[in-house]
Amino acid sequence: MKHDSFSPLMGLGAALGTLLGLLSCLPVLGATAGLPGQVAPFVAMDERDVKAALALAKVGRGDRLIDLGSGDGRIVIAAAKHGAEALGIELDPSLVIKARRAAERAGVEKRAHFIEGDLFAQDLSGATVVTLYLFPDANLALRPKLLRELASGTRIVSNSFDLGDWKPDAHIKAASSGGLLLWIVPAQLGGAWCTARGERFRLAQKYQVLRLFDAPASLGISASWEGRIRGKELFSEGSEGTLSGRLEGDQLILQASGSSSVKATRC
Numbered sequence: 001m002k003h004d005s006f007s008p009l010m011g012l013g014a015a016l017g018t019l020l021g022l023l024s025c026l027p028v029l030g031a032t033a034g035l036p037g038q039v040a041p042f043v044a045m046d047e048r049d050v051k052a053a054l055a056l057a058k059v060g061r062g063d064r065l066i067d068l069g070s071g072d073g074r075i076v077i078a079a080a081k082h083g084a085e086a087l088g089i090e091l092d093p094s095l096v097i098k099a100r101r102a103a104e105r106a107g108v109e110k111r112a113h114f115i116e117g118d119l120f121a122q123d124l125s126g127a128t129v130v131t132l133y134l135f136p137d138a139n140l141a142l143r144p145k146l147l148r149e150l151a152s153g154t155r156i157v158s159n160s161f162d163l164g165d166w167k168p169d170a171h172i173k174a175a176s177s178g179g180l181l182l183w184i185v186p187a188q189l190g191g192a193w194c195t196a197r198g199e200r201f202r203l204a205q206k207y208q209v210l211r212l213f214d215a216p217a218s219l220g221i222s223a224s225w226e227g228r229i230r231g232k233e234l235f236s237e238g239s240e241g242t243l244s245g246r247l248e249g250d251q252l253i254l255q256a257s258g259s260s261s262v263k264a265t266r267c
């Protein structure tokens with residue numbers, strides 16, 4: 001495996017129906033398929049959808065984007081043009097060469113980097129945005145790695161395919177495929193928490209859905225609550241609006257409407 005230097009980021013499967021679904025929404029299949037370890041063939045994303053994907057993830061200066069399976073480099077190059085540090089991981093050496101040349105032609109080679117290698121071997125920590133255009137089974141195989149390595153608040157955009165039962169935070173129409181899906185990686189808040197007064201309560205979490213059990217008296221809400229988490233922010237859904245909060249460092253700050261805030265740490 002050949003690694004390009006990329007200091008800013010370095011510290012950083014399919015049923016027939018699924019396959020047919022992919023083929024129907026991917027307009028042009030590239031010539032390269034079937035390299036060992038290749039979990040999707042090369043199909044370049046429509047330029048209108050590249051633009052829409054970057055807008056959906058609000059990519060800009062200060063972002064560190066990784067495109068997993070970067071093809072001809074168009075997402076990486078577009079992100080670099082938006083001021084982001086961008087890295088593409090691509091198994092096919094001929095595509096890596098093509099992408100580097102395209103980055104040079106676009107004058108963004110200092111911010112657009114490419115590694116020839118297996119996307120499953122790439123350390124994702126440090127990324128603020130991850131983009132995917134892979135088969136559904138590859139997305140599913142990647143899911144635990146995404147949840148393990150990405151910091152809360154990191155945006156993930158996938159073209160066409162979901163992440164199984166991890167429901168997206170947003171799903172928009174795409175110009176030439178099955179849509180663009182966005183996930184905001186949630187902070188991991190499940191487990192036992194204690195307030196400064198020593199009151200103990202429990203949070204159960206599945207992806208962005210959070211349930212509070214044994215609500216402490218100081219919080220001023222009924223014994224249980226269910227809401228959502230977006231990055232580090234907790235909120236109630238619908239009209240209930242009972243509880244909001246945020247994770248600050250290792251401190252969880254919760255506030256029920258009409259009550260003062262309560263700080264808790266893990267216990």
Ligand SMILES: C[S@@+](CC[C@H](N)C(=O)[O-])C[C@H]1O[C@@H](n2cnc3c(N)ncnc32)[C@H](O)[C@@H]1O
Pocket residue numbers: 032037038039040041042043044045067068069070071072073074075089090091092095117118119120132133134
């Ligand atoms: C559908 S194309 C998407 C290309 C690009 N991300 C875009 O949206 O224009 C998928 C790409 O992933 C690459 N790929 C497939 N399996 C891979 C793996 N295990 N590691 C790295 N790249 C891989 C393929 O070679 C192909 O270029």
